[in-house]
Amino acid sequence: MSEQVEWAQIFERYRHLSRDFQQKFQSIQSRISSEKYGAGDATIKTVREELEELDEIFQDFNSWIYISLLEDLNEAKKNNAVGLLEISSKIKRIKIKMQKKLTSKRIRIETNFDKPLAISTYITFFEQLLNLIFENSFKYSPTDSSISVSTTNKSDSINLEISSTGPIVEGSEIKKLATKGFRAEAAISSKLPGEGYGLYNSKRIANLLGIEMSFRSSSANKFTYNGSAYCDFVVCLKIPLELIF
Numbered sequence: 001m002s003e004q005v006e007w008a009q010i011f012e013r014y015r016h017l018s019r020d021f022q023q024k025f026q027s028i029q030s031r032i033s034s035e036k037y038g039a040g041d042a043t044i045k046t047v048r049e050e051l052e053e054l055d056e057i058f059q060d061f062n063s064w065i066y067i068s069l070l071e072d073l074n075e076a077k078k079n080n081a082v083g084l085l086e087i088s089s090k091i092k093r094i095k096i097k098m099q100k101k102l103t104s105k106r107i108r109i110e111t112n113f114d115k116p117l118a119i120s121t122y123i124t125f126f127e128q129l130l131n132l133i134f135e136n137s138f139k140y141s142p143t144d145s146s147i148s149v150s151t152t153n154k155s156d157s158i159n160l161e162i163s164s165t166g167p168i169v170e171g172s173e174i175k176k177l178a179t180k181g182f183r184a185e186a187a188i189s190s191k192l193p194g195e196g197y198g199l200y201n202s203k204r205i206a207n208l209l210g211i212e213m214s215f216r217s218s219s220a221n222k223f224t225y226n227g228s229a230y231c232d233f234v235v236c237l238k239i240p241l242e243l244i245f
Contacts, residue, residue, distance in 0.1 A: 011069070011079050018062060025055065052100065059097075063128050070204045077208075080125060082243055084118040087160060090127060091149055094134050105143045112150040117158060120242050121209050129205040133162055133235050136198040140166035140187070140233075142225050160237040168229040169217035177215050178203035190228040202235075212238035 029051060037044045069076040088111070095102070095109050102109065137147050141164050148163040167186030169177065176182045181196040199215075206213040216234040223230055 108146040137164035
């Protein structure tokens with residue numbers, strides 16, 4: 001049996017196990033929801049918090065399983081179904097998922113959506129793309145700051161911009177941002193952990209989905225934060241309404 005066939009079978013089995021796990025997980029969460037037990041039950045509250053942590057660990061693992069498929073784009077496409085989604089609903093899902101993290105740093109996600117339009121894409125990979133971008137924005141954002149999200153509808157696409165505050169990226173570094181292992185000098189000097197894979201994998205997923213991905217870093221409002229130069233940083237996505245095969 002070839003490695004390709006083996007991987008296809010392994011991933012198919014993983015998808016079924018992942019679905020079963022998430023269904024059971026959601027069932028357990030509903031059984032101990034705050035609506036049923038209230039906020040005052042300390043034991044149930046602790047269990048809920050630990051389940052949330054478990055879910056975060058699983059979702060991170062799930063994300064990297066899907067990212068590993070990018071080594072073979074044909075295999076990635078075969079193992080994922082195309083479906084319709086609205087970007088605004090996925091952003092709301094991100095806000096709920098990251099609520100605990102956002103609260104810990106007092107970071108707000110502010111949105112300005114154009115009229116909702118459904119796009120046709122590989123839903124799982126699109127979700128992973130958003131996860132990677134928002135996790136990157138959160139990591140570098142200072143405490144008491146905001147992440148701004150906006151959409152602009154075009155005739156055949158939607159422009160999505162995710163703006164946050166982060167280490168300055170010089171003009172000579174912008175084109176290298178999605179290069180494997182690359183980090184801007186200011187990001188390195190910030191001492192925040194990173195290996196240069198977040199935007200690299202984001203770009204790989206964007207290519208799979210036919211999304212044009214670019215970056216802007218504006219030094220007009222540059223300031224110093226924890227000894228590093230910071231400014232506004234924007235991830236720009238031009239998302240086609242229909243996936244082109």
